[in-house]
Amino acid sequence: MPFVPPPRLRRRALALLPLGLAGCAAGVGPHQLDLDQMGYADALGEGLKRQMLLNMVRLRYADVPTFLSVSQLIAGYQVQATGQLGLNAYPNAAPGNYATVGGTVQYTNRPTFTFTPVTGQRFAQSYLRPLAPAELLSLAQSGAPVDLLFRLGVQSVNGLPNGATQDGRAQEASGGFLALMHALRAIQAAGAVSLRFERGKDGARVFLRLGDDRGPAGEAARQVRRLLGLPPGMSEPEVIYGRSPRGRGQVAVLTRSVLQVLYELGGQIEVSAGDVARGETRPNDPGERLLRIRQGDRAPADAYAAVTYRGRAFWIEAGDYASKGVFTFVHVLQVLAESGQGQPTPIVTIPAQ
Structure with a gap:
């Protein structure tokens, strides 16, 4: 005699099926939130690296740089679950066909991206405005290498010129500037570099604390004073923006804009003969390179950042730690320049329906 499921067993099957489907649908939300957050964060970071690298390459070839910011990310997904259960009672049911179970789960993902071109006043303020000396020094106070920050973002300090590109030719940094960077790095390593802010009727003033001559970096502090022409024993010179100091006891820092930083580093790209x-770019310049960007037919699969321009691949190697560090700090300077414009950061909105 064929087996007929008892009523209690049938009721359990009917109850468990929708619960199982509902549990499947409910688990999608938290799981997908984690995937979206990590996935979009990674994709956004890679996109920013590629855009900055491409702009360096474009400037190397006297091409127009483009800046496109992601103003909004929306990842909307929808989960629908349905289920059905049927029972065929004896004696009408065929043997082995007493019950039928079915169900469907439908998942839909509709990502939306909003890009905003950086133009007009925002472009001028973010990329053409010279960085404030206090911004660079604040990064140094937070632990960023002070010599690297100055090599990237400074044209001169009290008249000591940094390396720069003039009339299409690279000019090496002066010996005094390099010696100043070495001494500042020694003071920073001893933990003696800090800032003091003072507010007055003419605005905020910034003072650089170098430490005294008896500290662990005393010799480096004395060398900084000699190179900058500061009075002996002065431990807190005032930092101002400009090419030369306006008074005794001041440090004049002539900073670069973000566009200048990208242009200078783009000039260090090694290009083909x-x-x-063909006149597409100027010849390679000998000398020290802060950032090494390779060029070839195809970038390595594990490249740290890679772009294609006019059929050629340009990339930074994954094993080039020094270049990756320089590239990262350029990105920090770019974010620092953009942050002063009151622009909102990208928003990730993930509605669950």
Whole structure:
């Protein structure tokens, strides 16, 4: 005699099926939130690296840089679950066909991205405005290498010129500037570099604390004073923006804009002789390179950042730690320049329906 499921067993099957489908649907939300947060964060970071690298390459070839910011990310997904259960009672049911169970789960994902071109006043303020000296020094106080920050973002300090590109030719940093960077790095390593802010009727004033001559970096502090022409024993010179100091006991820092930083680093890209012969770019300049960007037919699969420009690949190698560090700090300077404009940060909105 064929087996007929008892009423209690049938009721359990009917109750468990929708619960199982509902549990499946409910688990999608938290799981997908974690995937979206990490996935979009990674994709946004990679996009920012590629855009900055591409702008360096474009400037190397006298092309127009483009800046496109992601103003909003919306990842909306929808989960629908349905289920059905049927019972065929004896004696009408065929043997082995007493019950039927079915169900469907439908998942829909509709991501939406909003891009905003950086133009007009926002472009001028973010990329053409020179960085404030206090911004660079604040980063140094937070632990960023002071010599690297100055090599990237400064044109000169009290008239001591940094390396720069003039009239299409690279000019090396002066010996005094390099010696100043070495001494400042020694003071920073001893934990003696800090800032003091003073508010007055003419605005905020910034003072650089160098430590005294008896500290662990006393010799480096004395060298900084000699190179900058500061009075002996002065431990807190005032930092101002400009090419030369306006008074005794001041440090004049002539900073670069973000566009200048990208242009200077783009000038260090090694280009092919064919590109130079065709007049697409200027010849390679000998000398020290803060950032090494390779060029070839195809970038390595594990490149730290890679872009394609005019059929050629440009990339930073994953094993080039020094170049990656420089590239990262350029990104920090770019974010610092943009943050002063009151622009909102990208928003990730994930509605669950």
